[in-house]
Amino acid sequence: MESATSQLDYAYLDLMRRIWTQGDERVDRTGIGTRSIFGTMLRCDLADGAMPLVTTKRVYWKTATRELLWFLTGDTNIRPLVLQGVKIWNEWPHARYVRESGDPISLEDFVARIAEDEAFADRWGDLGPVYGKQWVDWPTYRYRKDGLYEPGEGINQVAEVVESLRTNPGSRRHIIEGWNVAQLGAMALPPCHKSYQFHVGDGKLNCALYQRSCDVALGLPFNLWSAALLTRMMAQQTDLEPGELVWMGGDTHLYLNHAELIEEQLGREPVGRPTLAIMRKPPSIFDYRMEDFEVSGYTPHAPIKAPVAV
Template sequence: MPLITTKRVYWKTATRELLWFLTGETNIRPLVLQGVRIWNEWPHARYVRDTGKAIALEDFVARIAEDEDFAMRWGDLGPVYGKQWVDWPTYEAQGDGSYRAGPGINQVAQVIASLRDNPGSRRHIIEGWNVAELDAMALPPCHKTYQFHVGADGTRLNCLLYQRSCDVALGLPFNLWSAALLTRMIAQQVGLEPGELVWAGGDTHLYLNHEALITEQLAREPRGHPRLEIMRRPDTVFDYAIEDFAVHDYTPHGPIKAPVAV
């Protein structure tokens, strides 16, 4: 697994985020209740901007956890990743020329069905870049397009991830792990072995306030070869739990903290 060893990557946090995506949820409260903090800054910034109240981030997050009504109002991120992955909106024309919402499209379920029924297809794609809804998202998708491909021998599942914007210091280690994990999960569901993960970045950047992190990280030697074990095969890709994953031989260097750029 592409789990970076020159600093500790909290793979369980990244895994919980991926499982959250697969629920279609867009509110941070389920993450907060699991101790996952990676999305907190965006709703906190919106709260401060819209209310003018200079509440500390820690106090805002505590209120999200304690007050469900407050979380409903202020914890939502808009139609980010999971909403697009499993409930892409559709619209149906009405007789008067208007449109109403139609049934959502579960892209993940469709890709899995397509891999089973038509493995040679060139359309095994999960797309997050919904142009009509970008302005409603707290953060437009960075890892936006996943394309899966069954190898020529018909036994391995490969994935190409195109990432339109990449924060090298903080985001990339999570993105690599999550893409590889999603590939492993889908491969297990369709009875294939995991193949290659190919990552392509568009605007790939290093923030100035992350310079010290990268400088320290580059001075360290990689060590170990982390392996992922999936403990069971649930009925669907949407039924995995954090307890289903174990990582072996992961002996990284210590973590390096750096601020999130919002």
């Protein structure tokens, strides 16, 4: 019998193949073009340490983990990621800098300056109120007697969900939402993985993630890992067993310039069953560190590089 992880691996390849062979070809925001289908689902059982870690190419799970931990700090500046060698958000502030300053600096030199010059990073490294801001400091406003509004205390959605899972596990309101309509225009990129809902059943914590837009070749392996990891962390913090991750995609697509990646990956067979152990239980959901996570049994195929569409 196939493990839960290998089943996910095959389901991921089936989804990729279906989009590539049957998807509607269309012009997208980036101008590159995609093949797309709408309304998709993948499921993964997280019991016994299983994780949806794709094996048909190497997924840099430590990079995805560092990004998740960064989200949980509420920070929206790329500098903490840059200092850890995480490159996945660099293109957006670089493009903005070149556009607004007129300086045709290379991406490599821009990132080096972000690392070296804190004032430069403060000015040009911020992404706007993206994921972390909405997760742990959703803005509120108070109505004043003079008829104006002023900022109120931010809402920490993550902390509230942890508390509600502990005190009211049967609730249908265990939700972390990233889609703040009032602030979309200020974000470098509106949230793709936008809505997380948690559900407790039979002593297990399940998570359903809705992703409005999904780059299946580059983004989805990261998204699956991060959502499963967040679920594992939430389960540990609330003394529940990990249950099932249900991933749901809206516009689920492949970029036309990823053809070489896609065709090579579709020719590979899943291998192994990676598992995750969390080495300690920190005081809160916000206190995890990289060294708390240990992956075993991950012997994937070689990485496949492809350009990011900005």
